Amino acid sequence: MSTIKDIAAEAGVSVMTVSNVIHNNHARVSPATAQRVREIMARHQYVPNMAARSLISKSSHIIAVLLPIWHGSAASMLLDPYTGQLVGYLEELLREKQYYVMVCSFDQVEQVLALQQTWQMDGMILVLPHEDAITRDLIQRTQAPLVVFDRHYEDLPMLDVCLNDRRGGYTATRYLLEKGHRKIGFAAPSIYESSVIQGRFQGYLEALAEYQLRERKDWLFDGAVHQEGGEAVAEALSHMQERPTAVVATEDLLACGILKGCQERGMQVPEDLSVIGFDDSMPARLITPQLTTIAQDIRQKAATGVQQLFQAMEDETYRNAHAVLDIRLVERQSVREPGNI
Amino acid sequence: MSTIKDIAAEAGVSVMTVSNVIHNNHARVSPATAQRVREIMARHQYVPNMAARSLISKSSHIIAVLLPIWHGSAASMLLDPYTGQLVGYLEELLREKQYYVMVCSFDQVEQVLALQQTWQMDGMILVLPHEDAITRDLIQRTQAPLVVFDRHYEDLPMLDVCLNDRRGGYTATRYLLEKGHRKIGFAAPSIYESSVIQGRFQGYLEALAEYQLRERKDWLFDGAVHQEGGEAVAEALSHMQERPTAVVATEDLLACGILKGCQERGMQVPEDLSVIGFDDSMPARLITPQLTTIAQDIRQKAATGVQQLFQAMEDETYRNAHAVLDIRLVERQSVREPGNI
DNA sequence: CTGAAAGCGCTTACAG
DNA sequence: CTGAAAGCGCTTACAG
Numbered sequence: 286m287s288t289i290k291d292i293a294a295e296a297g298v299s300v301m302t303v304s305n306v307i308h309n310n311h312a313r314v315s316p317a318t319a320q321r322v323r324e325i326m327a328r329h330q331y332v333p334n335m336a337a338r339s340l341i342s343k344s345s346h347i348i349a350v351l352l353p354i355w356h357g358s359a360a361s362m363l364l365d366p367y368t369g370q371l372v373g374y375l376e377e378l379l380r381e382k383q384y385y386v387m388v389c390s391f392d393q394v395e396q397v398l399a400l401q402q403t404w405q406m407d408g409m410i411l412v413l414p415h416e417d418a419i420t421r422d423l424i425q426r427t428q429a430p431l432v433v434f435d436r437h438y439e440d441l442p443m444l445d446v447c448l449n450d451r452r453g454g455y456t457a458t459r460y461l462l463e464k465g466h467r468k469i470g471f472a473a474p475s476i477y478e479s480s481v482i483q484g485r486f487q488g489y490l491e492a493l494a495e496y497q498l499r500e501r502k503d504w505l506f507d508g509a510v511h512q513e514g515g516e517a518v519a520e521a522l523s524h525m526q527e528r529p530t531a532v533v534a535t536e537d538l539l540a541c542g543i544l545k546g547c548q549e550r551g552m553q554v555p556e557d558l559s560v561i562g563f564d565d566s567m568p569a570r571l572i573t574p575q576l577t578t579i580a581q582d583i584r585q586k587a588a589t590g591v592q593q594l595f596q597a598m599e600d601e602t603y604r605n606a607h608a609v610l611d612i613r614l615v616e617r618q619s620v621r622e623p624g625n626i
Numbered sequence: 627m628s629t630i631k632d633i634a635a636e637a638g639v640s641v642m643t644v645s646n647v648i649h650n651n652h653a654r655v656s657p658a659t660a661q662r663v664r665e666i667m668a669r670h671q672y673v674p675n676m677a678a679r680s681l682i683s684k685s686s687h688i689i690a691v692l693l694p695i696w697h698g699s700a701a702s703m704l705l706d707p708y709t710g711q712l713v714g715y716l717e718e719l720l721r722e723k724q725y726y727v728m729v730c731s732f733d734q735v736e737q738v739l740a741l742q743q744t745w746q747m748d749g750m751i752l753v754l755p756h757e758d759a760i761t762r763d764l765i766q767r768t769q770a771p772l773v774v775f776d777r778h779y780e781d782l783p784m785l786d787v788c789l790n791d792r793r794g795g796y797t798a799t800r801y802l803l804e805k806g807h808r809k810i811g812f813a814a815p816s817i818y819e820s821s822v823i824q825g826r827f828q829g830y831l832e833a834l835a836e837y838q839l840r841e842r843k844d845w846l847f848d849g850a851v852h853q854e855g856g857e858a859v860a861e862a863l864s865h866m867q868e869r870p871t872a873v874v875a876t877e878d879l880l881a882c883g884i885l886k887g888c889q890e891r892g893m894q895v896p897e898d899l900s901v902i903g904f905d906d907s908m909p910a911r912l913i914t915p916q917l918t919t920i921a922q923d924i925r926q927k928a929a930t931g932v933q934q935l936f937q938a939m940e941d942e943t944y945r946n947a948h949a950v951l952d953i954r955l956v957e958r959q960s961v962r963e964p965g966n967i
Numbered sequence: 968c969t970g971a972a973a974g975c976g977c978t979t980a981c982a983g
Numbered sequence: 984c985t986g987a988a989a990g991c992g993c994t995t996a997c998a999g
Contacts, residue, residue, distance in 0.1 A: 642994080
């Protein structure tokens, strides 16, 4: 509760001197005075008032973690184990650097801009971007440095951290091809809308092409979201005349839904259908058989984003960076050779 | 970027009048002036500076969502789908009320007190409390209203939102008993440390007692945490001479681990072992067989906590409230009658 | 209905 | 090495 004024009074110095002690301006205060002031601050458990600081410095040390609202629900964190994990790592890294994390879900760019201005945000991090129009608008109108995860626009200067999605899609598909599969489906929330999904889809097509194969429309499962989406894919598969022998799914939860839906309809994984997922998040190890999946290093992803953000905060010419993190295949139990080649 | 001063200058009024317009003090400003000022604010996209406001009002409109650090990791959100969901709902409810959410993991009470003071926090919410010593200390030393989830101390005035854990443990066990089970184990992270687990354990004992049964030490699996803990329980079960026919697990992820560990060791669920979980979180529907579990309404839990918090912020005599939310049994596929009674 | 003034807690040039 | 003063953007009594 004590202010810099109280400390100064008790130490018999000016508030300015206390301020210099707080900021370790060694050149501006004698060691003896500094020591005395420090003791008094410790005794009073002095904590600076961030509002006062922020008012002067136009910087609050607050970083916004922005979560777009999906399908009307702000509890989007819940839908996806990946998001909770990423946010957890971001909080950890930012706290270590003495920054504060404000979590905010939003559906309109104006909300974000107002938030940024009202708190004099030092930076912002966009997790799980969904609509391109909104994301682009935000990138162009933001006043503070903004780091975007999992989205990149070639034509816009922006800071982003992406995955090598093309390689991810390629690696998954190639792995299935090498196992002998030739009939490979692809399931994703919305193939043509997100650059992440597009990249994975490109990789899928490239791998197929290397084996002189092309995609088949009826094996492309678009709009498959989370577990329910996966179960719908399984339902569709169960009615097919000619089924794929393997499916690449762009998310673990989706892959798990396919797997589960198949099991409930009497198709065995991996005997009757091989399934490969994406992310290596919690569900991957939970289900039986355990999911073979394309893993990403979420901690590294968070760290890269934080690094970009801080560089941008220090250097106002640093407004363009595109990190592409690598993926790796984690072999588990949901893939095997097809029954009859 | 424009300040209240700019608006006042352009409108040809004092800053005080602008302030009154902002705060809708209809009595203190003529409709015509108010209208004019509002137009100018809209045109300039005026956004108030929270730092300046907070400096005067000693209130920042920030609510801290506190996450204790478990096992050295701040990414505790990730360990548990329940937490992410709860935090998501809290953010949604608080934002609706025009409050801001700062997420902060911590391991020492002093960090929290400093955080509270430096930002003039209006309130705090503690999610996933772990150590009683820390939690009690925080409750006693906090300056701002604090709502605690899933922990209650009879001897301390505190605001908390709990589950009827005793009934949860009772309902789960009673359900197994009615299915014909007489050999029922109990698996939990740490039976004697948390009031939540203790409550569930009490309910378990009570249900057993109604059937003239008592707990068996070797069927109490203490220290079983998350999926790995569950798999360790399955491992222990596989070596037992006399096995329980059913297990009550205090968390879905734990139940899933038991289920999975059993399957990998050739025991079928529910044929050889019935398993019942807690929370009805995402994993419950993901695994095969789907988990029978004691469900809680996380949205209602979040809403109750927010309600307590706001009442406490309005009324400084309101510092003691103990909400106990009900649970309900969700029957799915992981329980059936024991093979040989 | 409207305004001039003081002040919230701090930092930043500017003097000495 | 130390201090007096101005000011960040806003609100709150106090006058009129």
